[in-house]
Amino acid sequence: MAKHLKALIGPSILNSDLSRLYEESQKLLDNGADYLHLDVMDGHFVPNLTFGHPVVKSLRNKIKDAFFETHMMVANPEQWISPMADAGVNQYTFHIEPVDDVERICRKVKESGMKVGLAIKPGTPVSDVEKYIEMSDMVLIMTVEPGFGGQKFMEDQMIKVRHLREHYPLLNIEVDGGVGPATIGCCANAGANMIVSGTAVIGAQDQAATIKQLRDTVQQAMSQ
Numbered sequence: 001m002a003k004h005l006k007a008l009i010g011p012s013i014l015n016s017d018l019s020r021l022y023e024e025s026q027k028l029l030d031n032g033a034d035y036l037h038l039d040v041m042d043g044h045f046v047p048n049l050t051f052g053h054p055v056v057k058s059l060r061n062k063i064k065d066a067f068f069e070t071h072m073m074v075a076n077p078e079q080w081i082s083p084m085a086d087a088g089v090n091q092y093t094f095h096i097e098p099v100d101d102v103e104r105i106c107r108k109v110k111e112s113g114m115k116v117g118l119a120i121k122p123g124t125p126v127s128d129v130e131k132y133i134e135m136s137d138m139v140l141i142m143t144v145e146p147g148f149g150g151q152k153f154m155e156d157q158m159i160k161v162r163h164l165r166e167h168y169p170l171l172n173i174e175v176d177g178g179v180g181p182a183t184i185g186c187c188a189n190a191g192a193n194m195i196v197s198g199t200a201v202i203g204a205q206d207q208a209a210t211i212k213q214l215r216d217t218v219q220q221a222m223s224q
């Protein structure tokens with residue numbers, strides 16, 4: 001694996017106390033998070049609702065310099081590009097499944113000044129996202145069905161991560177869903193370098209130690 005890819009840990013605040021979104025987010029950053037993974041759900045693409053751009057903008061007003069990734073689990077990702085850019089989002093990661101013209105969305109996200117992340121659900125073949133890789137900054141391989149935190153990690157998704165890492169040594173590959181100390185080894189060995197972890201980090205006795213453990217495991221796999 002390429003040596004200059006970075007191992008980055010982006011905790012998800014989905015299962016935290018959302019009435020304390022700022023405090024929880026700042027605590028994660030103080031404990032060593034490299035970026036924040038903000039799960040946006042619209043009740044259509046997934047059977048759950050979280051928050052949208054007004055909440056992200058409020059968080060940005062309090063946290064000026066952290067890297068914000070929004071994981072857009074929404075039926076119409078085009079609709080939220082401009083509001084999310086205005087809210088100070090750095091990377092707009094959207095699911096390709098409901099989108100007719102993925103390239104157009106990629107272009108619009110870039111034009112609005114954000115990085116592009118392309119996400120696929122567990123049932124979506126990796127070949128569906130491969131054709132757009134040149135237009136993206138990152139690919140997210142979901143390791144649970146999107147919609148809820150705290151689900152069981154799907155190890156069978158590692159075949160997709162492995163395939164992408166073999167063919168695209170410099171690609172940022174993110175995994176999301178059920179990732180924590182018990183499952184990070186699988187992700188790291190398969191070649192993921194951007195790690196989303198929700199429940200495992202939020203519920204950890206020692207958040208800083210858990211974040212460090214996740215990063216160390218990825219760095220170790222990258223150096224082999």
Ligand SMILES: O=C(CO)[C@H](O)[C@H](O)COP(=O)(O)O
Pocket residue numbers: 012014015037039071073144145146147148149150151176177178179196197198199200
């Ligand atoms: O996108 C998501 C769910 O759709 C979340 O980012 C993910 O589930 C993280 O939480 P956990 O680590 O608890 O699974």
Ligand SMILES: [Fe+2]
Pocket residue numbers: 012037038039071176196
């Ligand atoms: Fe997510």
